[in-house]
Amino acid sequence: MEALRRLEGGERPGRVLRIGCGAGFSSDRLGPAVDLLAEGRLDWLVLECIGERTMAFGHRDRRRDPSAGYNPRLAARMRALLPLCRRHGTRLLSDMGVANPAAAAERTIAIARELGLAGLTVAWLEGDEVTDIVDRDTPLLEGGTVGEAEGALLAANAYLGIEHLLPALLTGADVVLTGRVADPSLFLAPLVLHFGWEAHDWERLAAGTLVGHLLECGMQVTGGYFADPGRKEVPDLARCGYPLAEVGPDGEAVVTKLASAGGRVSAATVKEQLLYEVHDPTAYVTPDVIADFSRVTVEEVGRDRVRVAGARGRPRPERLKVTLAFDGGWLGEAGVSYAGINAVARAELAREILRERLLGIHGLRCPLRFDLIGVDSLHGTAGVGPVRTEDVRLRVACRTREREEAELVLWETEAILTCGPAGGGGFRGRIVESVTTASSFVARDAVHARVEVLEA
Template identity: 45%
Template sequence: MKSMRIGSGAGYAGDRLEPALTLLDQGNLDYICFECLAERTIALAQKEKKNDPKKGYNHLLEYRMEEILPLAFARKTKVITNMGAANPLQAMQVTREIAKRKGITGLKIAAVLGDDVLDLVKRSQDLKILETGQYLSILDNRIISANAYLGSAGIIEALKQGADVVITGRTADPSLFLAPMIHEFGWSMEDFEKLGRGTMVGHLLECAGQVCGGYFADTDRKTVPDLWNIGFPFVEIDENGEGIISKVEGTGGIINTATCTEQLLYEIHDPAHYLTPDCTADFSAVEFESEGKDLVRFRKASGKKASDFYKVSIGFINGFLGEGQISYGGTDCIARAQLAAEIVKKRLEKLALEDVRFERIGLNSITPYHSHPQDLLEVRLRVCAKADTLEKARKIGQEVETLYTNGPYGGGGVTQNTEEVISVVSVLIPKDKVKTHVEYTVS
């Protein structure tokens, strides 16, 4: 029975590179996929592209491709990634230039386009926002990006045309991994049971180190060996959509039925109805079975027909964030930090700010403790709020800084920060309104 190996090279935009290189070098892979987009990531990338048409792709694209391409070319491993973000075309050109500098000739590179639906969304103000039920028109002219979660079709087309590297924009995470399965095994796009199995595999791999013990480790209760040297996972999957998940021998981390189960349920609202562009996956009957150290067999995922809509992630300008921080030390540091917070609170009342927060980091910045431990010898006060103008946002940090000479004694280490807030909402648009196409270049 035909089988193939797919590895995971990244689980988010800024992930480490070393585990991916180890996987490329020693994993005997047919494909490696780098998943590098989150909801806000692409909105920020679109903003960057607007300021510079040659930007908008992942900031680590050059860094990664410099190391990936020679190894992948030598091992005959195909690369699939959404590092194109808001600018897959430019990412494709940059990748070609890197390949040429490395002396790699004849490398076919593809860019999958069509996820940018900003113009369509701007003409569809009657769309309902999934999170609030309000009409899209409530955002007025603040929308800066709109990207549909495409499925595997564009990647499959690129692979059919012999692409060695496929770069996409916003593509559903598991679709990056599902596409080579469909291509290699010749699965029908109507065989939803196999598409569901492949989607489950993609979901296990999409966060890279997480299924190998990252975000699983919990000191004494869930120990993970050599987490500092965590390896990234790969699957060996057969044409029926079943197989094993493992990692390179000698790398840190752990793969067992518990890590796989946690990752299976990660970011899943309903395991029996996981909505993706390719199918509605059903993970409710999935079984994991250990077959040895860091070796887990998976089976019994399934799926049903996908919906007729794409989810679209919309980024919009949502005011400005202002922040100021200051530290207090000494036996009564908590009381002085509280006094400082009261001073700043009164100073900011006239600014009509939103979401004002006063946090004593190390005491109540994450969990709102109600007790005041007396053995703390230092605490850091953080004040932040959202403002409708940049000028108001700057006042927040400025007021914290004035505590140097206008607040309680012993304060120091002030920092200030202001930034534009980019928020994200979602809508649904019919699939037949989105046209995907692929462009190519050769090194």
């Protein structure tokens, strides 16, 4: 841990750190990230791009093509951001490596060379993939073991934390790319580096984790998952900006956005994000700390400026959480639309006919779902009553191990156009490979992270 000792005292502990978020999920917008980088005077720009769904997609893509499996939008993002990073001295940290950080780093170096950014360095971190450590007897959080799960195990990824990230940051590389890292750790690591926080300073690590948690979903804290016309207004949502935080030496922070960007940072937008994907607010568990958000204070201190403080911390967990991806077979989806007078009744009839054909005549036994979009597609499961509409779409979905069954669902749904009720149109259908996920834990010392640096 020679590298970690150099942390002592921090890089520039007396100065407020400016850290921004330029993506909160795999397909998040690029333009506002460019604006934030150009005008935000940032020390760090973090792009957080992995979810349970996109991690699984990364493994699916890498299975098809060994040079793929990183974020599909990495190249476009790097082309737009790298020149600005150099101009403003901002370092970029992202989990866009997804299931293939090495390939992501190589692609980034190639783009830097195309752009004439000689000397640009990219560090990449591996070691989150723990597929070799997992075996048939590994228990799943959801019950049962890996061996008992349906479908072959494709990959297992541990959530790495700051102890794994800091050596990558300490290389001084302009860009740091990772696979699976706990989302808030991507923001906490630059804070620890900057302020020189101790590895067991749980209070400050919790404060930094709070900052990371609020920023990690991008515009979700600046009004991007908030607006409800007539009820909760967000100005200029079309040009909504990404967030940045101004963080002080004890982790106290103001969350804000560029004045030139649309959106809104208020106590309400911050509170909604405070508990986003949190269960027990007294125990938000990351690889770095167990953070207690239950006494966090949220205070509007200016226009689109919200101060947060009061996170508390307890020692980090001994084990690291793991997401396991399994071959989920095929997902088939197909739909046709009905509109105008009596549209719901015609769509209902089409649904009953398709149900009878797929289940009764063909005897399909795979999980099938029949929705009327516009009537009962999302909340139908909750038993919420029907609504009135004259524009409704029948959707049929199936999950199956046999591709032929998915093909049959598409065929029969298309055929309902002329073998069903009047006026149906607009058939679309698709079949995609499916990956299912489950969770487990590994011992912290079973994970061995490794950092490599490339130069353009």
